[in-house]
Amino acid sequence: MLKLYNAGTSVCSVKARIGLAEKGLAWEDELLVLPNGDQYKPAYLKLNPNGVVPTLVDGDTVVIESSVILQYIDAFFDGPQLMPQGKALQAETLVWLLRCVEIHQAINTMSFATANRERILNSKSPAEIDALIAAMPNPRLAAKRRDLIENGSDSAHLEADFYVLKRVFDDMNTALSTREWMNGDSFGMTDIALLAYIDRLDRIAMSGMWESRTPRIGAWLDAGRARPSYSRALDSYVSSQEHAKSRSVGERFWPDIGARWSAFLAA
Known part of the structure; x- marks a missing residue:
């Protein structure tokens, strides 16, 4: 299953979650507490050196940046097409x-x-x-x-x-x-x-x-x-x-x- 490292109120996390929901995809949340600095811990920085959320993990593939995540799930997963026609x-x-x-x-x-x-x-x-x-x-x-x-x-x-x-x-x-x-x-x-x-x-x-x-x-x-x-x-x-x-x-x-x-x- 897809794993999404994200945070509740983070705008980019919301953006990724809306995209996943529109595609009809299931995902597992790994929720970070940003005010506590979870995004700066060494284990997370190995996934996302920018120290921001969200990060999507698809097996061995790690996808950072919310706009890239939207394009990734649209290109490689079934579900409604998010990219417009034309x-x-x-x-x-x-x-x-x-x-x-x-x-x-x-x-x-x-x-x-x-x-x-x-x-x-x-x-x-x-x-x-x-x-x-x-x-x-x-x-x-x-x-x-x-x-x-x-x-x-x-x-x-x-x-x-x-x-x-x-x-x-x-x-x-x-x-x-x-x-x-x-x-x-x-x-x-x-x-x-x-x-x-x-x-x-x-x-x-x-x-x-x-x-x-x-x-x-x-x-x-x-x-x-x-x-x-x-x-x-x-x-x-x-x-x-x-x-x-x-x-x-x-x-x-x-x-x-x-x-x-x-x-x-x-x-």
């Missing part, structure tokens, strides 16, 4: 999968400037936070993490990533003006790749970033959440209490972040 849509999907690298960093910024930051500060001592950051394999990402934890929504990373998010919202809204799903006529790989990211922003109360300017995203998000694969990927992993805490924190930050977002758009 050259143009397939090319568009591949571009979106590449864009997920910068999209993920933007979502990471918004998360660690708000809900994740508060959770860490409330549960870890300064020494424990220093140890977690020191264990991160990538020095650039470690420096970013430290900046977000120290500065929160005042971090310069926010406005740098506003550019990424504006393009995502604009491009999604344009695509959804001519079709029901990002993947075309049916839900598929592009939708799976993006759903966890937009879902995270909504769950930390950042939906004001798209509701008025790019409103088609809201209907698309609701439709994606209505699918059985979404429930399979979220409901047994993240409690309603955890969701409520994240939203409550985000709501406190939104007035400031929303004002900066509006100023960014007006500039």
Whole structure:
């Protein structure tokens, strides 16, 4: 059986779980506790030297990076085809999968400037936070993490990533003006790749970033959440209490972040 090393609230883990569920595949969970640094332990780093989740193990084959996992399961397992039909849509999907690298960093910024930051500060001592950051394999990402934890929504990373998010919202809204799903006529790989990211922003109360300017995203998000694969990927992993805490924190930050977002758009 497939084994998925993942974490409950991790957006990339959610992305992989939605893909597995859409393919109708069974998998065994190996759940990591990211705030405890499970992803930096030597045994896990042998599987995934980047020290991130998810990692898919298929026999002797180890697959890292959530977008690669989606392509892997679509290519080598039976089930509904996730990649859309037609050259143009397939090319568009591949571009979106590449864009997920910068999209993920933007979502990471918004998360660690708000809900994740508060959770860490409330549960870890300064020494424990220093140890977690020191264990991160990538020095650039470690420096970013430290900046977000120290500065929160005042971090310069926010406005740098506003550019990424504006393009995502604009491009999604344009695509959804001519079709029901990002993947075309049916839900598929592009939708799976993006759903966890937009879902995270909504769950930390950042939906004001798209509701008025790019409103088609809201209907698309609701439709994606209505699918059985979404429930399979979220409901047994993240409690309603955890969701409520994240939203409550985000709501406190939104007035400031929303004002900066509006100023960014007006500039």
